[in-house]
Amino acid sequence: MQATTGELSFGASPDSAGPAIDVGTGTSDWVRSGAKRALDLTLALPLAILTVPILLVLLVVSAVVFRSNPLFIQERIGLRGSRFSFVKLRSMPASVPADIDKYALGDHSGSLGRFSRFVRTTHLDELPQLWQVVSGQMSLVGPRPELPAIAERFDPDFVERRVRVRPGVTGLWQISESSNGLIGESPVYDDLYVSSGTFRTDLWVMGRTVAGFLGAPAATEFDCRRVVRG
Numbered sequence: 001m002q003a004t005t006g007e008l009s010f011g012a013s014p015d016s017a018g019p020a021i022d023v024g025t026g027t028s029d030w031v032r033s034g035a036k037r038a039l040d041l042t043l044a045l046p047l048a049i050l051t052v053p054i055l056l057v058l059l060v061v062s063a064v065v066f067r068s069n070p071l072f073i074q075e076r077i078g079l080r081g082s083r084f085s086f087v088k089l090r091s092m093p094a095s096v097p098a099d100i101d102k103y104a105l106g107d108h109s110g111s112l113g114r115f116s117r118f119v120r121t122t123h124l125d126e127l128p129q130l131w132q133v134v135s136g137q138m139s140l141v142g143p144r145p146e147l148p149a150i151a152e153r154f155d156p157d158f159v160e161r162r163v164r165v166r167p168g169v170t171g172l173w174q175i176s177e178s179s180n181g182l183i184g185e186s187p188v189y190d191d192l193y194v195s196s197g198t199f200r201t202d203l204w205v206m207g208r209t210v211a212g213f214l215g216a217p218a219a220t221e222f223d224c225r226r227v228v229r230g
Helices: 034-050 052-066 102-111 114-122 129-135 156-162 188-196 199-213 221-229
Strands: 002-004 007-009 071-077 083-089 139-141 168-170
Touching: 034 052, 034 129, 034 139, 034 199, 052 083, 052 114, 083 129, 129 168, 139 199, 156 188, 168 199, 188 221, 199 221
Parallel strands: 139 168
Antiparallel strands: 002 007, 071 083
16 A cells, blocks of 8 residues: 555555445535534534543553553544544553454453453543544544555555545444444445435434443444435
8 A cells, every 4th residue: 555645545456345335436415514524523522521531530540551651542544545643542452463453353352351341342442532523633423444554455446435534433334233344344334424424324323322332232234224315
């Protein structure tokens, strides 16, 4: 993969292409609108401020447990292919490789302590990203920002489509049954959102995200298609 400032250029073999997706390849008016940005600020700024005490406590606990910087920072791919620093609360030892994928990460899951399991299960390790929404690097709802090394394995056309919009803290793929795998294995969710996402879609995704915290099952592809298509 080669990247230039503010642009994205991916090279991949034809074998990396995923299955055909029966969704549009354009970009919806909502996902790139000023109204969506206004919604992000309206919701993310109060949430970021209100959760500061929780985040501070978690940062202290993480620093004590892992004896390392409690903020875990990775380079990820953002809007229009630009690279940005993606910030999470550290939930694993510093010895775990920073560019590890979800399948390889499973090899370490058995050694995780209670703190790690708690923050990862509740997704409290994502709290710092609320400030990245406020700064404009991310959106509350959108495609999950991917590691450059992992994105190289995906269909380059799919990668180009998904970076037309700001990456999201949550999104259709993130709340779906397919989130146990890799993003590029189930491109339908990001393609649906980029091509047809609406204000209603964002509200639904945020609602399903909260429901997931409370134990609700993950959304099916049918659920996602139904809400996007209205």
